[in-house]
Amino acid sequence: MDYRKVNAITKKDAYPIPRIDDMLSAMQGAKWFTTLDLASGYWQVEMNPSDQEKTAFIVQQGTYEFTVMPFGLTNAPATFQRLMNQVFNGLLYKGVIVYLDDINIYSKTFDKHLLKLNEVLN
Numbered sequence: 001m002d003y004r005k006v007n008a009i010t011k012k013d014a015y016p017i018p019r020i021d022d023m024l025s026a027m028q029g030a031k032w033f034t035t036l037d038l039a040s041g042y043w044q045v046e047m048n049p050s051d052q053e054k055t056a057f058i059v060q061q062g063t064y065e066f067t068v069m070p071f072g073l074t075n076a077p078a079t080f081q082r083l084m085n086q087v088f089n090g091l092l093y094k095g096v097i098v099y100l101d102d103i104n105i106y107s108k109t110f111d112k113h114l115l116k117l118n119e120v121l122n
Helices: 004-008 020-026 049-055 076-087 110-121
Strands: 032-037 057-059 062-064 096-099 102-107
Touching: 020 096, 032 110, 076 096, 096 110, 102 110
Parallel strands: none
Antiparallel strands: 032 102, 057 062, 096 102
């Protein structure tokens, strides 16, 4: 889908995406790392019903609208980052960093890593 026209008239969401240098500083000294990639993470975010028509697209079988957040919308990264920060509130930069659909878990010891990994998965 080409959302350039929709994106051009969309009010931009200035929610910050984590800075690489901040993430690297937080992980300094860690020896154990796990990265979880949330496959099709954006598709886990429901679209507001009043905005679904803005995602409409046409294929041979007809016209469809997304009921979940598609890739390509200008505010999708900010929306997803905000959601992930809410989900992992209290864990962020304490052994867990979330960058969009990647959850990074880091620890100095294996035992602490297993505890943090369990905390994230729960």
